[in-house]
Amino acid sequence: MVVKRLFxxxxxxxxxxxxxxxxxxxxxxxLILDRSNPxxxxxxxxxEGREFTLIKFRTMRNDKRNGLHITxxxxxxxxxxxxxxxxxxxxxxxxxxxxxFLGNMSFVGPRPEVKKYADxxxxxxxxxxxxxPGLTSYASLKFFDENRILEKSGHAExxxxxxxxxxxxxxxxxxxxxxxxxTDLKIIITTMITILKIPIKLKEEKKH
Numbered sequence: 001m002v003v004k005r006l007f008x009x010x011x012x013x014x015x016x017x018x019x020x021x022x023x024x025x026x027x028x029x030x031l032i033l034d035r036s037n038p039x040x041x042x043x044x045x046x047x048e049g050r051e052f053t054l055i056k057f058r059t060m061r062n063d064k065r066n067g068l069h070i071t072x073x074x075x076x077x078x079x080x081x082x083x084x085x086x087x088x089x090x091x092x093x094x095x096x097x098x099x100x101f102l103g104n105m106s107f108v109g110p111r112p113e114v115k116k117y118a119d120x121x122x123x124x125x126x127x128x129x130x131x132x133p134g135l136t137s138y139a140s141l142k143f144f145d146e147n148r149i150l151e152k153s154g155h156a157e158x159x160x161x162x163x164x165x166x167x168x169x170x171x172x173x174x175x176x177x178x179x180x181x182x183t184d185l186k187i188i189i190t191t192m193i194t195i196l197k198i199p200i201k202l203k204e205e206k207k208h
Contacts, residue, residue, distance in 0.1 A: 003181050012101040026057055033082040044112035047132045052104040055095040059083030090195050096135050108184040109134025110172040120161055125169045131176055136191040138175050139168035
């Protein structure tokens, strides 16, 4: 895991430097369109069950909607004007490079949950807390369209807790058991390709 940490430190620094103009533009974009704090911070459960402060660009209003911590559909009314664009291309996740540099997270690993959902983990499922949470994972790729699934379900939180979350954990546990550094590289590359395919898909949809 030493190689994994060295990779995280080196590439988080490189990306933070290279993407600093993007950060500046996004901050201005949010301030102009939404006139709100451009950053969103939230406590998440990390390695060994310790909570840490996750950083994202703000894409939602301060409306917890009866305690719901998941996004339902691409047109969730809580999403801000700037938020629709930022979430579509996963730009809102970029500040987590700071979390990776600080050692709270890794580029690849189980996505960190809020305590409300982590409390549903069984003793077996809590094995995923033996590693650092990640920016992306096989589970994230598998449920890349999670918001649409929840939107169609009619009972979003129930479906997330009892159907999606257990399946994600199952995938994450398999990743942990078979971990190899080249697997992380494959997941990172696949994630980038998946995100870059979105604009192409949208253009194709407009033609029909």
